[in-house]
Amino acid sequence: MYLFKKISGLRQFLESYRSKNRAIGFVPTMGALHKGHLSLIEQSLASTQCTVGSIFVNPTQFNEAADLEKYPRAPAQDLAMLYKAGCHAVFMPSPEEVYPQGLDTSVALDFGALSKPMEGKFRPGHFDGVAQVVKRLLDIVEPDKLFMGQKDYQQYLIVRHMAQALSLPTEVVVCPIVREKNGLAMSSRNERLSPEQREQAAALYQTLQQVEKWMGKHPPREVEQKALQALQQPGLEPEYFQLVDGQALQPVSDYESPTSIVACAAIWVGGVRLIDNMILK
Numbered sequence: 001m002y003l004f005k006k007i008s009g010l011r012q013f014l015e016s017y018r019s020k021n022r023a024i025g026f027v028p029t030m031g032a033l034h035k036g037h038l039s040l041i042e043q044s045l046a047s048t049q050c051t052v053g054s055i056f057v058n059p060t061q062f063n064e065a066a067d068l069e070k071y072p073r074a075p076a077q078d079l080a081m082l083y084k085a086g087c088h089a090v091f092m093p094s095p096e097e098v099y100p101q102g103l104d105t106s107v108a109l110d111f112g113a114l115s116k117p118m119e120g121k122f123r124p125g126h127f128d129g130v131a132q133v134v135k136r137l138l139d140i141v142e143p144d145k146l147f148m149g150q151k152d153y154q155q156y157l158i159v160r161h162m163a164q165a166l167s168l169p170t171e172v173v174v175c176p177i178v179r180e181k182n183g184l185a186m187s188s189r190n191e192r193l194s195p196e197q198r199e200q201a202a203a204l205y206q207t208l209q210q211v212e213k214w215m216g217k218h219p220p221r222e223v224e225q226k227a228l229q230a231l232q233q234p235g236l237e238p239e240y241f242q243l244v245d246g247q248a249l250q251p252v253s254d255y256e257s258p259t260s261i262v263a264c265a266a267i268w269v270g271g272v273r274l275i276d277n278m279i280l281k
């Protein structure tokens, strides 16, 4: 496995694959890797000839300085995990390499309704930062396939929209959520939870499972209310719970007309914000 901190070295390495028409897969991460990230690496290894992972804690997608500061970092462990997984190359740039002075890296795209609800509402500016860094990384790596986790469902739709709108030559592949034994969705932020909080946080997945059973029996708004009530437990603070159309992210008003329905939620456990979702239809 090769480690690159500079764009020039990475591009030179990738050229040897590109010139032989070998497909390049890309897994962008912010480090503090877990089995969820490794499942993306595995998917990439299975369907491309060269897998590049990146580790970059992107400052522009944090709407709170304290959240950026507290974001877990474990570079040595991350590199060992990527090496063991069989990753071909890792890009670990500095902020100056990603955002050099004088280079306009902003993405002039209106994500419209996709960026307004849920994460967009509670983390203003977050998706502009995500789009900015993903576009910049795609410009650098130029992968054939980009692998994203379903856990960040709204992020996946935003990135897919960007790839379509800008006619990027990259296929965006979404990969299933990987969960802990108790159902808690794997997340780098879980590292900040105590063992007790990890158990409490499992209520989010249990509620999503419960919602699957309520669906059809109660109207969508009522199901959302019931889910929020179910999450009113000691140590938990639900932020939102919404049943949305899986393509447009608009609230669904019935279960028949939308072709896909996703339940999306965010909760606070102590000072840690967690998100999760379930594709219901």
Ligand code: PAF
Binding pocket: 028, 029, 030, 056, 058, 061, 130, 133, 134, 152, 155
């Ligand atoms: O999902 C993440 O870890 C980040 O939002 C991403 C896609 C790596 C961009 O910084």
